Amino acid sequence: MKPFLTLLLDSYRGLRSETIFWVTVGLSLLVAVIFLSIGFNDKGISIFFGAKTWENEMMVKGSPLAFVTYVMIFTNFVAGGWLTFIAIILALISCASIFPDAMKEGSAGMLMTKVPSRLHVFLAKLTGSLFFVLIQVGLFVIIVFLAFRWRLGVWNFSLFWYVPAVLLVFLNLYSFMVLIGVKTRSVMTSIMLTMLLWGISASINWAIGLVGMNYQMSQYEYGVGESVVLEQKEEVPSEEDPQADVTAEVEVEEEGPNDDWGSERTVRKKVEGDESLKSWIDTLKLVHSFFPKNAPIMAAAEKKLVMDGIAGFGDVSEFERASTSTGEENEELEEAMKEISGEDSFFYSIGTSCIFAFVMLSLAGWSFCRKDL
Amino acid sequence: MSDYVLDLSGIRKTYRGGVEALKGIDLQVPRGCIYGLLGPNGAGKSTMVKILTTLIRRSGGDGTMLGKPIGDRETLQKVGLLPEHAQFPSYLTGRQVIEFSAGLQNVSSGLTRERTDELLAKVGMTDTQSRTIKTYSKGMKQRIGLAQALVNDPQIIFLDEPTDGVDPAGRRDFRALVRALRDEGRTIFINTHILSELEPIVDRVAIMTAGEILGEGKLDELRTEKTGYVISFEGQLSSEAASRFKEGGLEIEAGNVKLSSVNAVDAQPVIDRIRQEGLVVTGVSVKSQSLEDLFIGLVGGDATPPPMPGAPVQPPSIPQA
Numbered sequence: 267m268k269p270f271l272t273l274l275l276d277s278y279r280g281l282r283s284e285t286i287f288w289v290t291v292g293l294s295l296l297v298a299v300i301f302l303s304i305g306f307n308d309k310g311i312s313i314f315f316g317a318k319t320w321e322n323e324m325m326v327k328g329s330p331l332a333f334v335t336y337v338m339i340f341t342n343f344v345a346g347g348w349l350t351f352i353a354i355i356l357a358l359i360s361c362a363s364i365f366p367d368a369m370k371e372g373s374a375g376m377l378m379t380k381v382p383s384r385l386h387v388f389l390a391k392l393t394g395s396l397f398f399v400l401i402q403v404g405l406f407v408i409i410v411f412l413a414f415r416w417r418l419g420v421w422n423f424s425l426f427w428y429v430p431a432v433l434l435v436f437l438n439l440y441s442f443m444v445l446i447g448v449k450t451r452s453v454m455t456s457i458m459l460t461m462l463l464w465g466i467s468a469s470i471n472w473a474i475g476l477v478g479m480n481y482q483m484s485q486y487e488y489g490v491g492e493s494v495v496l497e498q499k500e501e502v503p504s505e506e507d508p509q510a511d512v513t514a515e516v517e518v519e520e521e522g523p524n525d526d527w528g529s530e531r532t533v534r535k536k537v538e539g540d541e542s543l544k545s546w547i548d549t550l551k552l553v554h555s556f557f558p559k560n561a562p563i564m565a566a567a568e569k570k571l572v573m574d575g576i577a578g579f580g581d582v583s584e585f586e587r588a589s590t591s592t593g594e595e596n597e598e599l600e601e602a603m604k605e606i607s608g609e610d611s612f613f614y615s616i617g618t619s620c621i622f623a624f625v626m627l628s629l630a631g632w633s634f635c636r637k638d639l
Numbered sequence: 640m641s642d643y644v645l646d647l648s649g650i651r652k653t654y655r656g657g658v659e660a661l662k663g664i665d666l667q668v669p670r671g672c673i674y675g676l677l678g679p680n681g682a683g684k685s686t687m688v689k690i691l692t693t694l695i696r697r698s699g700g701d702g703t704m705l706g707k708p709i710g711d712r713e714t715l716q717k718v719g720l721l722p723e724h725a726q727f728p729s730y731l732t733g734r735q736v737i738e739f740s741a742g743l744q745n746v747s748s749g750l751t752r753e754r755t756d757e758l759l760a761k762v763g764m765t766d767t768q769s770r771t772i773k774t775y776s777k778g779m780k781q782r783i784g785l786a787q788a789l790v791n792d793p794q795i796i797f798l799d800e801p802t803d804g805v806d807p808a809g810r811r812d813f814r815a816l817v818r819a820l821r822d823e824g825r826t827i828f829i830n831t832h833i834l835s836e837l838e839p840i841v842d843r844v845a846i847m848t849a850g851e852i853l854g855e856g857k858l859d860e861l862r863t864e865k866t867g868y869v870i871s872f873e874g875q876l877s878s879e880a881a882s883r884f885k886e887g888g889l890e891i892e893a894g895n896v897k898l899s900s901v902n903a904v905d906a907q908p909v910i911d912r913i914r915q916e917g918l919v920v921t922g923v924s925v926k927s928q929s930l931e932d933l934f935i936g937l938v939g940g941d942a943t944p945p946p947m948p949g950a951p952v953q954p955p956s957i958p959q960a
Binding site: 279639 | 695716731
């Protein structure tokens, strides 16, 4: 145990000695404090601890809109921008040199010729890297957690879901970075290829959403009409495949504003979708199954935050009154959005990402243990 | 318990791409000696040490270190290593490097403190122990490197180019320290190409080139193969005497006749013949072959390797007048 702890302590010392570590900590704190400085008062929303206020009577302290705004600032900018991208990029850069440095001729002689096996060294270095991210994200989330309490008056423990989420996203990318670092012993190559992997994964995810949306749109024909329901066919499952997509059925629904407004009613007719688009989606999903799924993981944490946040808001009825849809409608909307974006289940995203990280780390560990140094 | 701390048989290493770094090394290193592994760059010396310390996987062969198969992790607890071009974490102080090494070798905290103080004093780094490694000179790093190699109280110590970058005073201290370690019963295995560093302290050497050991044994034994009398004289040898000396395998150059024998009896006929020529013998000495001569003789490729120690040595055939 002592050798393992010695390696961990050294990892910590190593990171602490790097300028980028302190830059990351500093930026992290800065972002957290800026978020902390956003608040609401009797006049509206304020920033920099009340130094500047934008008057808005809808967004006064304690109002549902203030709550929604604060959550949205966090999810869109703080979590979506800082935690999902910048903090992870900085963490990857900070930790990129750990394995290549350990494998340098002179360093390897110091590390790998002692009691701990190479696997122990590998695991200790990996644990040290994850510990670094844990400290960064943990501190950040604690500040944000306190900010939520201070500004909204709620203890939103769902914020802490961001810690494992960010750790998993980091681990996904870092596992690949470690593999490249161990194979090439080049810090720059490992950073570049990891960013490329991230870019490809994000692009595929984006493409799935885009093609999925087009496919959904191709399933409907829109027109203008007066009748409420033109035609409704009973859905009969196919004999060959009872679970087959119901898009073959033709149904007609109504949409659009009420006639009270004097406008014409939009009629939506469901038709068979563009099959070529569907095959594209299937292909892209198959390819994406081999990639880490960072966006869905962060989206899961965000969903947890929003849902639990609403529940923890206190006067739910007030929130519901402020919202335009019921809980049931929300669920329907969520399902529809999920279908449109081609979003996979939470467990699929987590599971395939964990498998990805495990495979990458296994390959990296195997190579690390067997490589001539 | 075996008398050999290292007992290797047919150790081979072929790198990817087919480069044969070691071509079947057989080596036995006795306990409690200073063992020198000599060879030019690329001879395979560092590869050998790396195999013994698990940094490199061998392609073939077998062997034991301290009685256990090579690569045994527990055995490494009794091994110290100062690697070539050692790179210690630059953010650590000299003291922390030694403590780090102790931690990796599972040395208890109390013992680590005690040994670190002792070793810092031994390598003359007590006053500078709190400075970070990045502020050290190369020689200071080597001193700390040596101290960290000793913190686990090793039975065998591998020193790869240990005096590289060390000043003359440091080298003298290093030699004294290595001798002291041997006197404590430890085995010190030194890889170096600085032959003059090794010569005063080494007990046994192996001379290696192109992945093969060309000569191995006690330094004195190896030297015997190439030492002999040098008879100096004033004047000019007759052409007849010179040709007869050459026929007898003697070397003649600039008023000296060299015999490849340390037997005084073999020198007498040569001295007599020089006197018969009417020349004055100005000196008779035994030429001791330096380690460098030995090394160049073996590695230079200008001669077939000498017989291994113990093989019969043919005395020179001295031409009679």
